Amino acid sequence: MKSIRWSKLYPRTWQEQFGEEFDEMNSMRGVRAKDVVDIAFHALALRLSGLVRALPFLGAWIVVCFLNVCAKEVQWAAGALVICSAGATAMQPKKWLRNAFGFFAAIPISSLYLYQDTSTKHAPLYQTAVAFIPALVGALFGLAIGSSIGSRSNPRVS
Amino acid sequence: MESQDDRGLSRYGEPATLVLLALMSGPKHGYALMQSIEEEMDFKIGPGTLYGAIAKLLKMGMIRGLESQERAKPYEITDQGRRVIEEYVRRWSPIIKLGQARLA
Numbered sequence: 001m002k003s004i005r006w007s008k009l010y011p012r013t014w015q016e017q018f019g020e021e022f023d024e025m026n027s028m029r030g031v032r033a034k035d036v037v038d039i040a041f042h043a044l045a046l047r048l049s050g051l052v053r054a055l056p057f058l059g060a061w062i063v064v065c066f067l068n069v070c071a072k073e074v075q076w077a078a079g080a081l082v083i084c085s086a087g088a089t090a091m092q093p094k095k096w097l098r099n100a101f102g103f104f105a106a107i108p109i110s111s112l113y114l115y116q117d118t119s120t121k122h123a124p125l126y127q128t129a130v131a132f133i134p135a136l137v138g139a140l141f142g143l144a145i146g147s148s149i150g151s152r153s154n155p156r157v158s
Numbered sequence: 159m160e161s162q163d164d165r166g167l168s169r170y171g172e173p174a175t176l177v178l179l180a181l182m183s184g185p186k187h188g189y190a191l192m193q194s195i196e197e198e199m200d201f202k203i204g205p206g207t208l209y210g211a212i213a214k215l216l217k218m219g220m221i222r223g224l225e226s227q228e229r230a231k232p233y234e235i236t237d238q239g240r241r242v243i244e245e246y247v248r249r250w251s252p253i254i255k256l257g258q259a260r261l262a
Contacts, residue, residue, distance in 0.1 A: 006205070018209055024229035025188035026205055038204025 003027040006036075009043035011050055057102070060084035064103055065110035077107065081131060082138035089142025090149070100132070100139035107131035173203050173211035174220075178235060178243040181221060187230035188212070215239065 006026050007019035031039070064084055068077040081103050088099040108128045115125060180186060180194040192208060195201050203211075212233065215221040220239030224232045235243070 014213070018213065020229050021188055021226070021231045022205065022209055025192065028189045029192060031205070035204050035206075039206040042204075042206030042210050 004031070006031065006039050009039060011043075011046055014046060057088055060088065061103065061106050064106040068107050068110045069113055078131065078134040081107070081134040082141070085135045085138030086142035086145065089139045090145040091142075093143050093146030096139040096143045096146075099142070100135045103138070104132045104135035172201075173207050174215055175243070175246060176201055176203065177208070177211045177215060178220060178239055178246075181233060181235040181239070182243065185224055185232040185234035187227065187232045189230065191233070 003023070003026070005019075005023050007015050007022045010019070010022075026035075060080075061084070064077060064080045067080050071077060085099050085103045088103070089096045092099070108125060108131075111125060111128050176195045176199055177191060179199065180191050183194070186194060188205075188208060191212075192203070192205070195203060195208075212221070216223065216233075218238075220236055220242055221233045222236050224234055226232075
């Protein structure tokens with residue numbers, strides 16, 4: 001009989017690290033009803049913790065969208081891009097490029113809202129590409145902060 | 159007061175401590191860990207709890223994974239993990255003794 005792959009309940013990154021051995025252990029010892037509850041609880045907790053970690057990023061992304069659409073001056077959105085991109089990268093230095101692209105994407109996506117009103121004249125959408133500059137500057141600034149904090153908290157790591 | 163090293167151990171509590179104690183007698187994979195905890199320590203922990211503790215201990219550098227044997231991956235305790243569990247046992251021993259004396 002084919003055994004159930006319980007690791008499938010877990011997030012993909014967890015599956016890549018532990019999936020095979022986890023399924024092997026469960027096939028060796030068998031899974032009781034109590035174990036199913038235990039597995040489901042931990043899998044759900046891991047999935048929810050991933051969502052919770054994404055919430056600040058999502059909130060900051062919405063703020064950038066809001067400022068891009070509602071603020072009269074473009075500097076507000078640019079400033080928010082620098083700050084949000086820097087903050088997110090300081091927490092996750094390895095994901096600096098993803099953060100730069102992620103926050104930059106808020107500008108053209110939110111700009112689509114402005115373009116719904118055809119009576120007002122806006123610059124072409126492709127010109128929003130310039131917003132990548134503050135997003136990248138913020139990410140690089142955050143990378144510097146994150147690396148500095150990382151090396152200070154773990155001086156043995158070169 | 160908690161030391162810098164065992165901050166996570168007391169926070170994540172019992173399962174992580176049981177895993178470290180089980181690994182003190184040599185490297186073990188998931189199934190062997192589960193057996194050791196059940197038979198030697200008379201504790202039952204679920205597979206999700208066990209791997210939650212393994213993931214946390216790996217992240218804290220208290221255990222390390224060895225090369226996989228077929229599909230099972232053994233883990234061994236690191237020097238840091240050994241120091242932490244020694245400190246943990248040393249700290250709790252007088253409290254256990256006190257508890258036993260007062261319950262007697």
